[in-house]
C-alpha cells in the first residue's frame with residue numbers, strides 16, 4: 470500500500486471522513502449582453518462545428534444534444550417577452566420582438582447535455598438571464614438574486630456563480646439588465662442549472678450556448694510547416 474492509500478485507510482479506520490479534492494469549473498458572469506458578439510464564447514464558436522447557440526427564435530429548444538426542464542418558449546411581440554436585444558433585428562434596448570425561454574412556474578431550469586448525441590460533453594456552457602417579474606420577499610418586483618451551478622460527467626457539482634439584485638424593476642422587455650453566466654470545465658459539463666434565489670417561477674433566459682473548444686491539431690501545424698517549406702522553395706527559385 471502506498472503512503473496516500475495508507476493515510477486514507479488510516480483516516481477511514483479512525484472514523485474521520487475525507488474527501489478527494491473537488492474539481493471546480495471556471496465561471497464567467499458578464500453584463501452588457503446585447504447579441505452573441507458580446508458572449509465571452511463568441512471567439513471559440515467561430516467556424517466551430519462543435520459549438521451551438523440556441524436563441525429560441527424558431528420557437529423551440531431544438532439545438533443538438535440538450536434537453537431542459539422547461540421548454541416553454543415565449544411569443545415574439547409579447548408585451549412581457551424579453552429576448553436578448555439583437556434577436557429581433559434591432560439593437561434598441563428592447564427584447565419584446567424576439568423570443569426567450571420561460572421558467573413557467575419553476576424556480577430553476579436545468580439544461581442536461583447528451584454526450585452520445587454530441588460526441589463529447591461540452592467544455593463551455595453559457596446562458597443569458599434576461600428578466601424576472603414578481604419574486605418572494607425580500608427581493609423587490611422585477612429584481613432577483615440568481616445562481617448558476619455546473620455539474621461534471623458524474624453529476625458532481627463543479628461549483629457555482631451568482632449575482633445579486635439583477636433586473637431593471639420592470640417586465641417590459643428592457644435589455645440593459647441582461648447578464649451572461651458561463652461555465653468552463655475541460656473534463657466536460659453534463660448539466661447547468663440556473664436558479665431564482667428569490668423563489669419565483671416568473672423569469673426568462675435566452676441564448677443557451679455550449680460546445681467544445683477546438684484543440685489545435687498537430688496535423689494543422691504540420692501543414693503550416695509544409696506550406697512554409699514550400700514558400701522557401703518558391704523563394705529559392707525566384
Ligand SMILES: [Ca+2]
Pocket residue numbers: 553554555556557558559560561562563564565
Ligand atoms: Ca431589440
Ligand SMILES: [Ca+2]
Pocket residue numbers: 524525526552553556567568569675676
Ligand atoms: Ca431570443
Ligand SMILES: [Ca+2]
Pocket residue numbers: 599600601611636637638639640641642643646
Ligand atoms: Ca426586466
Ligand SMILES: [Ca+2]
Pocket residue numbers: 551564599600642643644645646647
Ligand atoms: Ca431583459
